[in-house]
Amino acid sequence: xxxxxxxxxxxxxxxxxxxxxxxxxxxxxxxxxxxxxxxxxxxxxxxxxxxxxxxxxxxxxxxxxxxxxxxxxxxxxxxxxxxxxxxxxxxxxxxxxxxxxxxxxxxxxxxxxxxxxxxxxxxxxxxxxxxxxxxxxxxxxxxxxxxxxxxxxxxxxxxxxxxxxxxxxxxxxxxxxxxxxxxxxxxxxxxxxxxxxxxxxxxxxxxxxxxxxxxxxxxxxxxxxxxxxxxxxxxxxxxxxxxxxxxxxxxxxxxx
Amino acid sequence: xxxxxxxxxxxxxxxxxxxxxxxxxxxxxxxxxxxxxxxxxxxxxxxxxxxxxxxxxxxxxxxxxxxxxxxxxxxxxxxxxxxxxxxxxxxxxxxxxxxxxxxxxxxxxxxxxxxxxxxxxxxxxxxxxxxxxxxxxxxxxxxxxxxxxxxxxxxxxxxxxxxxxxxxxxxxxxxxxxxxxxxxxxxxxxxxxxxxxxxxxxxxxxxxxxxxxxxxxxxxxxxxxxxxxxxxxxxxxxxxxxxxxxxxxx
Numbered sequence: 001x002x003x004x005x006x007x008x009x010x011x012x013x014x015x016x017x018x019x020x021x022x023x024x025x026x027x028x029x030x031x032x033x034x035x036x037x038x039x040x041x042x043x044x045x046x047x048x049x050x051x052x053x054x055x056x057x058x059x060x061x062x063x064x065x066x067x068x069x070x071x072x073x074x075x076x077x078x079x080x081x082x083x084x085x086x087x088x089x090x091x092x093x094x095x096x097x098x099x100x101x102x103x104x105x106x107x108x109x110x111x112x113x114x115x116x117x118x119x120x121x122x123x124x125x126x127x128x129x130x131x132x133x134x135x136x137x138x139x140x141x142x143x144x145x146x147x148x149x150x151x152x153x154x155x156x157x158x159x160x161x162x163x164x165x166x167x168x169x170x171x172x173x174x175x176x177x178x179x180x181x182x183x184x185x186x187x188x189x190x191x192x193x194x195x196x197x198x199x200x201x202x203x204x205x206x207x208x209x210x211x212x213x214x215x216x217x218x219x220x221x222x223x224x225x226x227x228x229x230x231x232x233x234x235x236x237x238x239x240x241x242x243x244x245x246x247x248x249x250x251x252x253x254x255x256x
Numbered sequence: 257x258x259x260x261x262x263x264x265x266x267x268x269x270x271x272x273x274x275x276x277x278x279x280x281x282x283x284x285x286x287x288x289x290x291x292x293x294x295x296x297x298x299x300x301x302x303x304x305x306x307x308x309x310x311x312x313x314x315x316x317x318x319x320x321x322x323x324x325x326x327x328x329x330x331x332x333x334x335x336x337x338x339x340x341x342x343x344x345x346x347x348x349x350x351x352x353x354x355x356x357x358x359x360x361x362x363x364x365x366x367x368x369x370x371x372x373x374x375x376x377x378x379x380x381x382x383x384x385x386x387x388x389x390x391x392x393x394x395x396x397x398x399x400x401x402x403x404x405x406x407x408x409x410x411x412x413x414x415x416x417x418x419x420x421x422x423x424x425x426x427x428x429x430x431x432x433x434x435x436x437x438x439x440x441x442x443x444x445x446x447x448x449x450x451x452x453x454x455x456x457x458x459x460x461x462x463x464x465x466x467x468x469x470x471x472x473x474x475x476x477x478x479x480x481x482x483x484x485x486x487x488x489x490x491x492x493x494x495x496x497x498x499x500x501x502x503x504x505x506x
Contacts, residue, residue: 058410059410060409060410079412080413084410084411088403090404090407092404092421095502107421133502135505
């Protein structure tokens with residue numbers, strides 16, 4: 001459990017000036033790491049670099065200086081090496097569920113095995129939906145399809161970008177429990193973006209707070225809960241206190 | 257059932273128009289100027305061999321060749337404009353400007369260039385149908401989801417993968433909309449081309465009958481032209497249903 005699967009060393013990054021805005025420095029010499037098999041969350045107000053962090057990890061952007069290493073290997077070509085699940089499900093409406101899930105396998109030039117994927121769909125509560133189109137599925141089901149597609153990238157690191165933010169409260173709760181279940185079965189490292197503090201506390205081993213502009217240090221909060229957890233654990237006094245403190249951190253920044 | 261009722265309303269409307277026309281034409285009673293629908297149908301029947309054997313095939317062929325050329329050139333140009341910004345900047349303004357040129361006024365020059373062969377009519381058809389196809393394919397390609405584009409990149413997709421698996425399927429709905437417009441325009445293009453000079457064709461025949469004051473025979477090929485347009489249109493609708501069948505699931 002001590003292998004660092006994802007590590008930032010002295011990473012700086014800024015967005016180029018556009019017509020509408022001045023150049024914005026997002027990260028200034030940031031160090032950060034995630035260990036193998038961890039479930040960590042990133043919280044922070046909008047515009048504080050949560051999505052940029054993911055863009056750097058996936059390789060959509062490269063740092064101005066500093067190193068990003070995946071599984072102990074420093075590399076510029078990170079595209080195709082990390083499983084990224086976006087906020088919207090982004091399923092292709094013209095592909096069936098099966099074809100959507102097979103996309104990453106196809107892109108790697110491997111031959112997708114339908115039987116195996118149909119079995120996985122069944123494990124994900126999507127039995128019999130392989131030939132349906134995304135338009136026929138509920139929001140929760142589409143997110144599960146999107147998650148399965150992310151898993152089939154074959155990567156050991158999964159980045160989930162507010163995957164449940166568009167779901168209603170009940171579906172969301174079910175999906176959170178389901179996600180923890182899957183994480184424990186799959187033996188993957190998950191980095192989860194959210195702006196819901198309860199969600200972060202319930203799901204994660206560690207929480208990282210992005211609350212400065214530009215980010216110089218990513219504050220780490222260890223969640224003092226063992227697993228399995230229930231929603232009731234969040235009502236414990238020490239958790240309430242931690243939550244107050246996190247809200248305080250984010251609010252003092254959001255006001256600026 | 258709902259579809260049936262919507263069709264039956266339009267059938268009813270057409271029936272009323274034809275009925276009024278029939279009565280008006282009979283009251284006016286100058287069939288060489290204003291023929292009744294029944295007179296047109298009778299004339300169509302009398303001329304059936306000539307129209308179907310001699311004049312329909314060249315017109316249908318002009319439409320088919322013209323449309324095919326437009327689809328090939330238009331899609332190619334649209335893809336080129338989408339993939340290379342300088343090509344877009346060079347061609348897009350010209351493309352828009354070209355639509356302000358009255359195509360009909362240009363038609364005589366095609367007769368000069370291509371003579372009375374089928375190619376002068378094809379040229380008019382291409383010129384008139386090229387624009388909707390190019391613009392619809394271009395807009396369709398541009399409508400592809402940018403987030404999905406990035407997601408595919410995080411999966412290690414090459415630009416070729418993204419083009420074939422994302423851009424092209426995204427462009428199909430728009431392409432079919434453009435094709436429907438182009439099909440209806442192609443009938444007009446072929447007819448105009450034939451007016452200027454031809455030895456056969458529905459547009460040519462219609463115009464020739466005008467000089468003979470046989471107005472029922474002017475209308476008869478027009479009925480056929482319109483039928484050709486409707487048939488091509490329905491064919492596109494069938495293709496569209498086939499390729500975009502996933503849209504029924506939304």
